[in-house]
Amino acid sequence: GQNIDQPTEMTATEGAIVQINCTYQTSGFNGLFWYQQHAGEAPTFLSYNVLDGLEEKGRFSSFLSRSKGYSYLLLKELQMKDSASYLCAVRDWNYQLIWGAGTKLIIKP
Amino acid sequence: GAGVSQSPSNKVTEKGKDVELRCDPISGHTALYWYRQRLGQGLEFLIYFQGNSAPDKSGLPSDRFSAERTGESVSTLTIQRTQQEDSAVYLCASSPDVQGANEKLFFGSGTQLSVL
Numbered sequence: 001g002q003n004i005d006q007p008t009e010m011t012a013t014e015g016a017i018v019q020i021n022c023t024y025q026t027s028g029f030n031g032l033f034w035y036q037q038h039a040g041e042a043p044t045f046l047s048y049n050v051l052d053g054l055e056e057k058g059r060f061s062s063f064l065s066r067s068k069g070y071s072y073l074l075l076k077e078l079q080m081k082d083s084a085s086y087l088c089a090v091r092d093w094n095y096q097l098i099w100g101a102g103t104k105l106i107i108k109p
Numbered sequence: 110g111a112g113v114s115q116s117p118s119n120k121v122t123e124k125g126k127d128v129e130l131r132c133d134p135i136s137g138h139t140a141l142y143w144y145r146q147r148l149g150q151g152l153e154f155l156i157y158f159q160g161n162s163a164p165d166k167s168g169l170p171s172d173r174f175s176a177e178r179t180g181e182s183v184s185t186l187t188i189q190r191t192q193q194e195d196s197a198v199y200l201c202a203s204s205p206d207v208q209g210a211n212e213k214l215f216f217g218s219g220t221q222l223s224v225l
Contacts, residue, residue, distance in 0.1 A: 033213065042200060042216035043152075087151065096165070097142075097214075101151035 004100035028093025113217035134203030
């Protein structure tokens with residue numbers, strides 16, 4: 001079967017750095033997405049990786065290793081507004097999106 | 110409109126009643142998805158429309174659930190004989206081209222369905 005694993009919850013301190021991991025087992029691979037979802041709101045796109053390596057976008061970076069079935073989202077200089085759930089999703093051989101359950105990130109002052 | 114629009118934003122219904130949820134995707138987006146999200150959980154795929162192709166209904170949890178889409182425009186998700194376990198947020202998302210290199214999904218704000 002197809003599976004996406006992420007930690008359920010993480011806690012970090014304002015101003016610090018946090019890494020949210022995602023491992024996947026899917027039928028084929030056509031890209032990996034990270035979305036941010038604030039409580040009570042719709043998910044919004046953060047990043048996309050299809051080749052191995054690091055994609056940097058401001059305070060947020062996303063890394064992919066296809067051989068290991070592994071990605072992480074790195075958030076730097078954490079702000080209180082970064083408190084949200086972070087969803088990992090993989091596009092399989094048929095371009096269907098497989099979603100992880102999300103990681104709830106709690107930022108403390 | 111500028112984004113994906115869903116209505117109603119909130120719906121309270123009695124067990125056994127039928128409900129209809131509406132989604133207006135971004136103009137020009139050929140792909141449209143419906144997801145269900147229970148409180149504190151991830152996205153559960155329901156159904157996917159791509160242009161004029163037959164929809165992928167593999168995620169619909171029972172025959173009480175159905176969805177339609179008019180061309181590349183409005184979609185409605187219908188839940189018949191609602192049950193309490195149907196209570197969730199129903200999210201609609203659209204995308205310009207599902208097989209594009211990195212086509213991301215644009216989500217609506219969702220419909221919060223509460224079945225009493």
